[in-house]
Amino acid sequence: MSRDGRPSMRDVLKPLELLALAAGMGLFTGLIALMSTRDVVIALVGFGIAFIVALVLLAMFALSIAPTEDEKRDIAEQDGPPSAH
Template sequence: MTQPPGDFRPSRRDVLRPVEFVGGAAIAAVFTALIVLMTTRDWFLTLITAGGTFIVVLMGLALLAMTVKPNRGEHGDGTGGDPQRRDPSGPSAH
């Protein structure tokens, strides 16, 4: 995909969204690792559990994020242009 012409800049929320996913997965992995370490006292099993939990939670969060529809202003009408910057007097796709 190409960038739209002009001064397109993603919002701060859009830029930090991957950090939120990785942070959430890391928190879940650390929590699970602590539980496994306290119950088994086996470092190898703890590392495997932490890595598996990190990957599973990260993939789950990413898949859930893909199901969310963007705001109405972010939808296009299929013409490939930004609906808010389109010239209303120009040709339409309908």
């Protein structure tokens, strides 16, 4: 998050990066299936399955990364001021 409260360009593009990587993996699988079988339906099914599996795995990997100090600070700011008991 940038200092003025808006998300940085990197934060905005992160979901698009994950989608692009998953689409690339799905496309690779679909092309291999198409070249192997010459059946478009099997290639599309292979693309779809590979895309979904890659998307889920990439999302799980992204969630498993420990947050940086900036992210921890941002989370604390979003939680609001600490309550005085």
